[in-house]
Amino acid sequence: MSGHSKWHNIQKTKGAADAKRSAAFTKIAKEIIVAVKQGGSGDPANNSRLATVIAKAKAANMPNDNIKRTIDKALGAGNTDNYESVTYEGYGPCGVAVIVEALTDNRQRTAPEIRHYFDKFGKGMGAQGCVSWSFDRKGVIVISNEDEELDEDTVMMDALDSGAEDFSADGPVFEITTDPDAFNDVVAALEKKGYTFESAELEMVPQNYVTMTGEDDVKNMEKLLDMLDDNEDVQNVWHNWQQD
Template identity: 85%
Template sequence: MSGHSKWHNIQKTKGAADAKRSQAFTKIARELIVAVKEGGSGDPNNNSRLATVIAKAKAVNMPNDNIKRTIDKALGAGNTDNYENVTYEGYGPNGVAVIVEALTDNRQRTAPEVRHYFDKFGGNLGAVGCVSWSFDRKGVIVIDNSEGELDEDTVMMDALEAGAADFEADGEALEITTDPDAFNDVVKALEAKGYSFVNADIEMVPQNYVTLESEDDVKNMEKLIDFLEENDDVQNVWHNWQQD
């Protein structure tokens, strides 16, 4: 996970997350609904995808009442929400690989909007599979250690004993990676030991990273990410830009 620097300044990251919390809750609620409908159960013990989304929701401090209410809504006979998973792939400025995961009830709305962002900020939308080959799907769990209260070796041993694949201490963050199939078990084991997370999700992790030297490219890449993340249909944006 060397170079996976999104958690380099965890306090700054948490502040940005707090500012977008309402939007994050709305997007996670959509993921919860889809997980319940596709998994056929509102019980995370019998629905692995739902368990994954609940872990993600807890990491951004979504209240348990909100989570339960959304699950109950998805189970209700009158629920007509009908979202589908759509993935877009393309290139940002100077060839940065970008994957956009969306949940939409209208592809005819979402696809042109995503394409417009790529075109506007120096990139281009490509075919499915054009960049995903250079990413690995991994469970990523991040623990805040900005106060230095946790012993890194202890956390590492707890994580590895729980079934994690790797551990890295990156400044203020302790980052644990797992095989996607082991993610929910690792989350449960670490929660049972009293750990809480600032991130817990299955991510697309780049195999290689690229840097941007041009100030214009940096600004355009930042804008591309911002516009994509602000779109209501977009759930996740993965890329291989190595940010300072």
């Protein structure tokens, strides 16, 4: 069965995120706060958005105590955090499609910063919808098999039996794709079977990919991704750059 090789595309950026684990936890905590406030509940059984973020947090090895403290903070009467979800779309070098998902308390600060990154290292920021039409929102679960202890056929059958749409083996990892509405159920079912995840979240999956051969283009794309990753308002960056 075919996958979209998302893991191959994010290996470099994941390495950068791992080196900044504290910053990554801060961004996930912000997502938890928004999920609790918008969902009106600190119980993931009654708040599907919170359940989705908790799956992402666990896959990122965020300690359970941190997750609980963040939920309690969001439920606290004195909490004044007020973040707005904003999505920006634009083009990297060679027309690479880029989607930036942010949570911000000040659009007037965030938008110019994101626009500057696109102008300096890419081909500019576009209008809403300019590239998102070429992506599909999917649940994506990545399971590591670097120690080769897992049997590919067994994992595939467990994933499909849990309600997954697709399964692929990509080097040392297995990648499971789900319908967004089925994501939380699939995560729960696989957790009950004893699986742990390298990553688990809702993603924007490209319908097609762009490759780059020019050294300057590659450097600029990497700089663009680094700048976006370092911005405290940016939660997720999706793109269709097919890395070698």
